[in-house]
Amino acid sequence: METKKNKAISATWPALLIILQSLLYGFGDPISKIAYEVTPVYTLLVIRYSLAFILLALFFRQRILNTVRTVPLKVWLVPGLCIGMAYLVGNVALSLSAATSIAFVRSLSVVLTPALAFIFYRTHFRWQHIVIQITAVFGLYLLCAKGGLSGFGLGEALTLCDATLRAAALVFSLRSLDDVDPVSLTALQAGCSSVLAIIACLIFEGGPSIGSVTPLAWLIILYLAITCTLLGYLLQNLALTRISDRAVALLQSTAPVMTAFFSFILLGERLSTAGIIGSAIIILCIVASSLLPSDLE
Numbered sequence: 001m002e003t004k005k006n007k008a009i010s011a012t013w014p015a016l017l018i019i020l021q022s023l024l025y026g027f028g029d030p031i032s033k034i035a036y037e038v039t040p041v042y043t044l045l046v047i048r049y050s051l052a053f054i055l056l057a058l059f060f061r062q063r064i065l066n067t068v069r070t071v072p073l074k075v076w077l078v079p080g081l082c083i084g085m086a087y088l089v090g091n092v093a094l095s096l097s098a099a100t101s102i103a104f105v106r107s108l109s110v111v112l113t114p115a116l117a118f119i120f121y122r123t124h125f126r127w128q129h130i131v132i133q134i135t136a137v138f139g140l141y142l143l144c145a146k147g148g149l150s151g152f153g154l155g156e157a158l159t160l161c162d163a164t165l166r167a168a169a170l171v172f173s174l175r176s177l178d179d180v181d182p183v184s185l186t187a188l189q190a191g192c193s194s195v196l197a198i199i200a201c202l203i204f205e206g207g208p209s210i211g212s213v214t215p216l217a218w219l220i221i222l223y224l225a226i227t228c229t230l231l232g233y234l235l236q237n238l239a240l241t242r243i244s245d246r247a248v249a250l251l252q253s254t255a256p257v258m259t260a261f262f263s264f265i266l267l268g269e270r271l272s273t274a275g276i277i278g279s280a281i282i283i284l285c286i287v288a289s290s291l292l293p294s295d296l297e
Contacts, residue, residue: 031224
């Protein structure tokens with residue numbers, strides 16, 4: 001029989017994985033903006049996602065091939081396309097707007113995830129969970145919008161699509177992991193992201209402009225490929241094997257806190273008093289949610 005100590009550990013480590021993912025993404029957002037100043041968006045994404053897929057294929061080729069051969073296509077392709085399109089439009093949005101503003105709109109996936117889970121799978125949640133997630137959105141608004149949105153342009157519109165696709169990726173990935181192991185799903189998601197980036201690059205940039213990538217941009221791309229894509233996707237999939245898509249979405253609301261911190265350090269985007277209050281609200285919401293039954297499963 002599982003002891004109380006083992007249950008606590010079992011409930012805690014998936015949450016820590018998502019917080020680590022948020023830390024990696026929080027640093028990745030502002031340095032991406034630095035790279036976009038000298039590197040075409042789609043060229044960067046092609047290199048980033050292709051490199052992540054190649055690394056995974058080198059070490060787990062047989063496992064990935066077995067998954068492709070034995071698991072129905074739609075099981076892994078749907079979440080793969082969702083996450084690929086999410087990060088594609090999300091990174092384009094990041095090149096158009098402030099990192100903190102993008103972080104807020106992207107985090108609307110906190111409420112979109114349970115909505116999509118209900119639409120597709122009739123998944124129900126306690127009303128307290130919904131209240132907590134709505135409160136978290138208010139905290140995100142204070143944190144990222146600094147008390148008032150400065151405008152809603154193309155970058156924010158693309159990010160709203162990003163948030164919807166991220167929510168869909170969580171919902172569909174949770175079900176896919178019943179048949180696909182986390183490593184294989186991570187590799188296939190990276191592969192889908194790479195293919196979509198290549199298509200977009202051919203359409204909008206006429207192909208990758210490798211010569212335009214500076215040494216600093218290469219270092220940033222390596223970080224994005226290895227930590228934000230390879231490790232970030234894997235951390236999310238590992239967490240989804242133990243906790244719900246809704247719980248993951250709520251935990252991912254820590255990413256804007258990380259983004260705001262690193263944006264201040266690297267880009268000089270300052271956090272206001274409202275932003276500090278918003279950060280506190282987000283943390284309290286996560287703590288409150290973890291105390292409710294059926295939160296960490």
